[in-house]
Amino acid sequence: MPTLPQPDGVRTIASRIVNAIRAQIADGVYPPGSRLPSSRALAADLGVSRTTVTAAYEQLAAEGYLEVRQGARPQVPKGLRLAGLRPDGLKRGDLKTVSPDTGAPPPRLSQFGRRLAGLPMPDPPGTGAPIIDFRYGELAASDFPVLPWKRAVDAAILCRPTRLRYGDPSGSPELRSALQAYLWRARGLRCDPDQIVVVNGSQQGLDLCVRLLLDPGEPAVVEDPCYAAARDILAATGARLIPRTVDREGMRTERLPPARLAYVTPSHQFPLGSVMSVSRRRDLLAWAQSCGATVIEDDYDGEYRFDVAPIPTLQTLDRALDGTLDGAGRVIYLGTVSKTLSPALRLGYLVVPRPLIQPFRAAKRLADRHTPALEQSALANLLASGAYERHVRRVRRRNGERRAALLAALRTRFGDGVRVDGAEAGLHVVAWLTRFPLKREAMIVAAARAAGVGVYPITPLYDPSSLSGRPDSDRPDHPGLVIGYAGLEEHEIAQGIERLGAALDSLAKSLA
Numbered sequence: 001m002p003t004l005p006q007p008d009g010v011r012t013i014a015s016r017i018v019n020a021i022r023a024q025i026a027d028g029v030y031p032p033g034s035r036l037p038s039s040r041a042l043a044a045d046l047g048v049s050r051t052t053v054t055a056a057y058e059q060l061a062a063e064g065y066l067e068v069r070q071g072a073r074p075q076v077p078k079g080l081r082l083a084g085l086r087p088d089g090l091k092r093g094d095l096k097t098v099s100p101d102t103g104a105p106p107p108r109l110s111q112f113g114r115r116l117a118g119l120p121m122p123d124p125p126g127t128g129a130p131i132i133d134f135r136y137g138e139l140a141a142s143d144f145p146v147l148p149w150k151r152a153v154d155a156a157i158l159c160r161p162t163r164l165r166y167g168d169p170s171g172s173p174e175l176r177s178a179l180q181a182y183l184w185r186a187r188g189l190r191c192d193p194d195q196i197v198v199v200n201g202s203q204q205g206l207d208l209c210v211r212l213l214l215d216p217g218e219p220a221v222v223e224d225p226c227y228a229a230a231r232d233i234l235a236a237t238g239a240r241l242i243p244r245t246v247d248r249e250g251m252r253t254e255r256l257p258p259a260r261l262a263y264v265t266p267s268h269q270f271p272l273g274s275v276m277s278v279s280r281r282r283d284l285l286a287w288a289q290s291c292g293a294t295v296i297e298d299d300y301d302g303e304y305r306f307d308v309a310p311i312p313t314l315q316t317l318d319r320a321l322d323g324t325l326d327g328a329g330r331v332i333y334l335g336t337v338s339k340t341l342s343p344a345l346r347l348g349y350l351v352v353p354r355p356l357i358q359p360f361r362a363a364k365r366l367a368d369r370h371t372p373a374l375e376q377s378a379l380a381n382l383l384a385s386g387a388y389e390r391h392v393r394r395v396r397r398r399n400g401e402r403r404a405a406l407l408a409a410l411r412t413r414f415g416d417g418v419r420v421d422g423a424e425a426g427l428h429v430v431a432w433l434t435r436f437p438l439k440r441e442a443m444i445v446a447a448a449r450a451a452g453v454g455v456y457p458i459t460p461l462y463d464p465s466s467l468s469g470r471p472d473s474d475r476p477d478h479p480g481l482v483i484g485y486a487g488l489e490e491h492e493i494a495q496g497i498e499r500l501g502a503a504l505d506s507l508a509k510s511l512a
Helices: 013-026 039-046 052-063 111-117 146-158 171-186 201-213 230-235 278-291 316-323 353-370 373-385 387-418 437-449 489-512
Strands: 080-082 095-097 196-199 219-224 240-247 263-264 294-298 332-337 350-351 418-421 426-432 479-482
Touching: 013 052, 039 052, 039 294, 052 479, 111 230, 146 373, 146 387, 171 196, 171 373, 171 387, 196 201, 196 353, 201 230, 201 263, 201 294, 201 332, 201 350, 201 353, 230 240, 240 373, 263 278, 278 294, 278 316, 316 332, 373 387, 387 418, 387 426, 387 489, 437 479
Parallel strands: 219 240, 219 263, 263 294, 294 332
Antiparallel strands: 080 095, 196 350, 332 350, 418 426, 426 479
C-alpha cells in the first residue's frame, strides 16, 4: 500500500494519497490494467476516513490515472503507459495517455494561423532578468496609486448590481462618459460617449482596427522605425506594409501611395520621439481623404510632455479642417492607461468615427464580450473624482526627474560619444553610440547583458529594407539603444549607465 509522506503543513491528506498513488503507478507497482484496493480497505490500512480515500480516487480518475466504476475496485486504464521507457528504465511521473491520434500530423492551420506561427515571441517576463533593466514600456511599481485605486475598487465593489450579467461590449456607460470628459480636458478631443470603445489595452484596440479595416494583401502605411507589435499585427493580417521614413518632423508624407490604412504615433513617434509637424498632419489627412484611407492615431503616452504642453490630436485637426462636429471620419484615436497607471491593467480605449461604431461594438463582443467590469468601474471612479489627473501630474513630475538623471548620466559617462533622440517627451530615449559602427550593435547588447544591464537595440524596429540601402532611409550608421527609464530609480539609472559604459570600454579595447 502507498506510504504517506510526512505532512508538510500545506498538503491535505487526500492530496498526499493522490501523490503517493501517482508515484506507485509511475514506478510500475500498479501497471496498466491492475486494480487498486477498495476505498474501504485502503482507508482501513492508512487509518483515514473512507471519504478522504474516495476524494483521492476521484481526483486520480479526473486526471486519467484511474477508472472508477460503482461497485468495482478502481483500475489503472489499460491505455495508460509510460512514455518512451524500456522495461528496465521506469521513471517516476513520466506518464501520458495514449490516444488514437498519436503520431498523426498536427492540425492544419489557417493562413492567419501560419502567419502567427512565424512571428517571434518575446521571452516571458523575468526570464534571465538583468540586474538593471532599461526595458521600455515598464513602470515603477512604487508609482502606482495604491490607495486611490483601492478606494476606487472598493467603491465599485460596493455598488453591487441586482444581477451579474454581461456588459455593453463598448464599455460601461460610466467609464465612457468619464473618458469623454477627460479627453476633452487633457487632449482637446471632442467626441460622444457612443464613439468610445473600451478595449483590453491598446494592443487589442489596434488588432480590432486592422481586422475590421484591412483584407489580406491590402496596403498599409507604417512608420519606419515602428512599434514592433503594431507591425506584427499588420503582418499577421496579411497586409502589404509600406514603410515610410521618420525624421525630426515625424513620418514623411510626401508622395504617399494609395493605401487602406496608415498607422502613426504623431504626438510622440515610437521609438524616435519626434512630433509630426502640422504641415505633415495636414498632408496625411488630405491623403486619407483622397484615397479613402483610415488613419490610426496611437497616442500611447500623450500625457508625458516635459517641455511643452501636450500636442493636439490628429482627430482634433481632422474636425477643424472639415468644419463639422464629427470631422471627416478619417481618424481612429487609440489611447491607453498602460503608461500612466499600469500595463498589467489592460485598459485602453478607441474613439471611432460614427459610421464605425456598430462594427467595432460587434467585433469587441465576438472577441471577448467586454473588458472586465470591475476595472472599468474603478477607472471611471478614478477619473470622476479627479484622482487620475492628480496621479498623472505626480508621475509626470517623477518621470521628469528620472529623465534628468538619465540624460545627466549619459552626458557624464559618454560625452560626445552618444547622441540622444526623443528626450522631450515619453518614457524612453534613443541613444545612438557614435563611436561604434552599426555592425557592432548585437555585440554591444551582449556585452551590456554580461555586465548585468538590459538594453534593447533599435534595429528590430526598422523595416529590413532600411538596413539594405533603401534610398529614402535615414537610418544612422551607428548602433542605437532604446532606453526606458520609468521602471527605475535615479540611483539605479546612474549605476546602470556606469555599468554600460564600463562594458563598452572593455568591448572597444577588445576590438582595437
